[in-house]
Amino acid sequence: MSGLDAHLVVARGETFHLDVELEVPAGETAAVLGPNGSGKSTTIAVLAGLLALDAGHVRLDDTLLDEPSSDTFVPAEQRQVGVVFQDHLLFPHLDVLGNVAFGPRRRGRRRDRAADVARQVLHRLDIAELATRRPRELSGGQAQRVALARALAASPRLLLLDEPFAALDVASRATLRRTLRDDLGELAAPRVLITHDPTDAFLLADRIHVIEGGRIVQSGTAEELARRPRTPWIAELTGLNVIMGDARDGVVTATSGHVLHTAERTTNGPVVVTIGPRSITLHTERPTGSARNSWATQISHVERLGDRARVQVTDPQPLAVEVTPAAVDELGLAPGASVWVSIKATEIDVTPG
Amino acid sequence: MTTRRTQSRPPAALVGLAAVGALLFALPLAGLLGRTPWTDLPDLLTEPAVLDALRLSLITSLLAALLSLVLGVPLAWVLARVDFPGRSAVRALVTLPMVLPPVVGGAALLFAFGRQGLLGETLYEKTGFLLPYSMWGVVMANTFVALPFLVITVEGALDNLDPRVEQAAATLGAGRWAVFRYVTLPMIGPSLAAGLVLAWARALGEFGATITFAGNTQGRTQTLPLSVFVTLQSDRDTAVALSLVLVAISFTVLVVLRDRWWGRR
CATH class of the missing domain: 2.40.50.100 (RNA polymerase II/Efflux pump adaptor protein, barrel-sandwich hybrid domain)
Structure with a gap:
């Protein structure tokens, strides 16, 4: 199968247990929608390779990335899994171009080639004019778009969006939601959007997985979820x-x-x-x-x-x-x-x- | 004319004691400057003994700073980032030289690296190399007292660094070394520089551990502070001139670090 095929099992202590199955075809966006503490951050961490699974597997296209039963674990730096973090986490000591060129450079491109790739991505996202700015000179919305550019420039085979709008004000959130759809348009990789905001999920995802207490309680399109909410939390969320x-x-x-x-x-x-x-x-x-x-x-x-x-x-x-x-x-x-x-x-x- | 009182007067007792405290620093400096033979200064500072001490001090303190950098950054990184049993014990051990009387430090170095020392004996038998009473002994004593300043500064900076920024770098294809080299190190750059200057200044001023471990041989182990101590008995003018050099260096350090340690309001 082309795309992401994952069964994420993480046992952390007695109280928390993540057991989630995700299948995301190439070019599609899946939303993992859940309240705080439902296991969203753990989902990001295991998909990105920042945390190892306790059981299950992560398979991307034909590559097995993590499978405890066969002792397979590919660390984050070798996965080509891009992450856009909620608070962007841009490198403060590099300018925007340096941030965006970081991925290609670390993946072996020569310095000038990496800068070229970065400029192309900035241009495509229509933020070329920010190239020489430092992260602290960017607005929240700009920083988030640069973070997206940085992830895209590393040619991810899977893109994770971790609450990409949560730290933004309402106006930039609306703008960014709209541009994100265009920005992702050409990306062939599967995308996973982690969010607690149903609007993000409804507008950006092809399929929504609602997660509560470490488990998927319901999966479907926005319409399906709205029509037949299976838990009160979903009813409240998707009642919109x-x-x-x-x-x-x-x-x-x-x-x-x-x-x-x-x-x-x-x-x-x-x-x-x-x-x-x-x-x-x-x-x-x-x-x-x-x-x-x-x-x-x-x-x-x-x-x-x-x-x-x-x-x-x-x-x-x-x-x-x-x-x-x-x-x-x-x-x-x-x-x-x-x-x-x-x-x-x-x-x-x-x-x- | 009326004076507008916007605040109540600060308590007299506090102001008085604060003034005494400030004088404690100001008076010795004034004494030193007042006693300085300004006209003879160029001659005094070019005496062979003075030049020897200056040269030796610069070489040994810079080597000690370099050694602190090479050993201290990895030590700080391990203390900040690797969770291992006995970590707090190692941390306490590293900071011990900051509170230990330097003379005791020097004695301890002798027991470890002296001719009959724990490691020194074997080293001497195998290679004929003897650390005490050599320039390398000075460097070692200097490093012993200077290293903690660098470790503490860098470890503090690492603790304040959001580890998720390093995770972000990993997702972009940077391995652990690349993360350290291209993200961690540049981000702690200012603290690293401050720690380095502090360590160097501490090494330059080192007296007790040096004289105990390395002795007081002109041209080989007699650094500036040792020279000040010796000339104070025989040749006051030279002692004052040397002291002035050290004061000037200390002042430069403070100016370099001013944004970090003081005047930042």
């Missing part, structure tokens, strides 16, 4: 409704053809709209309140999850709605029932996509 569409002056036309009114009026063009499931209200009759968005629809699915219930509505715009179990009973919410949906324009988040 993600809708692709096209914005013009505060009106978003979703790919479903449905039109949403948003409070955000300055963003035009392709957008990603997110709506929290608790920001949506269900009514048995046509609502008359201040909500700018309301339409009639049908319930396709109702699922009770302890102290809340998730209701799935269908055409014209499929959405996940979260209500209390009491509301389910009082309004008689059941598959097939007709309801009205209402959403305030201010509850709709618009991110340029």
